[in-house]
Amino acid sequence: MSNRHRPSLKALQYLLALHQEQNFNRAAKQCFVSQSTLSTAIQNLEEQLNCQVIERDHKRFHFTPTGEQVVLRTKQILAQVDDLLAFTADQSGDMQGEISIGCIPTIAPYLLPRLIESCAVQFPKLTLMLREDTTENLLKLLQQNRIDLLVLALPVDTGDLMVKTLFHDNFMLVGHPEVIDPFPASGIGKDVPDHSIFLLEKEHCLSDHAVSACQLKGGNKIHPFSATSLHTLVQMMRQKAGASYFPKMAIDNGILNGTELESRSLAGNQAYREIGLVWRPTTARLKTFMQLGECIKFLFAKD
Structure with missing residues (x-):
């Protein structure tokens, strides 16, 4: 897979925030971005992953079964990134x-x-x-x-x-x-x-x-x-x-x-x-x- 198809860590953080809050507005506030920025990032993420993460209509949304699995893997990825940052911080003293x-x-x-x-x-x-x-x-x-x-x-x-x-x-x-x-x-x-x-x-x-x-x-x-x-x-x-x-x-x-x-x-x-x-x-x-x-x-x- 080329680098251009890899989702950013920021997009994964947006996804995790949306899953935790189950609300676009609250998730955007948690991430300190606008609701439209978060929504666009989720859509781009779906394109990069080539799968539907959430199903939407005009009033509500829910995570697809695949989306739930993506969230589980996202938590693991972000935890590993945090451990990586902590490890490198410890290496400097x-x-x-x-x-x-x-x-x-x-x-x-x-x-x-x-x-x-x-x-x-x-x-x-x-x-x-x-x-x-x-x-x-x-x-x-x-x-x-x-x-x-x-x-x-x-x-x-x-x-x-x-x-x-x-x-x-x-x-x-x-x-x-x-x-x-x-x-x-x-x-x-x-x-x-x-x-x-x-x-x-x-x-x-x-x-x-x-x-x-x-x-x-x-x-x-x-x-x-x-x-x-x-x-x-x-x-x-x-x-x-x-x-x-x-x-x-x-x-x-x-x-x-x-x-x-x-x-x-x-x-x-x-x-x-x-x-x-x-x-x-x-x-x-x-x-x-x-x-x-x-x-x-x-x-x-x-x-």
Whole structure:
């Protein structure tokens, strides 16, 4: 096959974006091009491949069986290209180039600023591209080769992805003194008042980790109302509505500053979540990932 018949990587990226979004307008926005540019590129791609990838009418479209197979191979091709770029970046030295890092909302605001500041000093040739999202979404992005490395709270089902635990992030009881003074000395377990604990919505893994670590399973300790962020929980605690369990990482970074709320350690510091790295086993940048992990451990494991 001559070079003129080979589709460009850009056209393949457009195709993958269209398959992911199932909408021309959204796919074009994801690729930062006009809808007409994307549509023309897909038509040119079909001519180059000499097959019909999608069936269209005036209002809708769907991928043909052949088109679905083309998408599968496109994902493999783009993943190999990403690995090639990562490999060549590593050949010029560790801690250089660009790495995309995903982080969950209950970690990102407290870890990423310190990590960026440290990397700017230690690794000036390294650029971190940041994405904040839920655990579920970040794992999908990692598996789709759209992000390089994740910093997550563990345990979590990561399938065949690679995982390295970095440090423990203790849970602490948070609330107005009038609310948490009657709590048991341990701060956890069956003696916690019923419906007294407010947590985040279910898509935040922090809630599951808190329920498990603070021994709240199988009871009525958790209030049915849930919040969307730790900052929202702070405002609820200020109204003396109840108490909550916050990660020490957030408290150390001043989330309670300027409020009358207090935080208290839990019995034996045995209630915690683990903070770790998650990456694809095929990566060529393992050395860089491990060095980033050591940097994170240095910043937080000693806190």
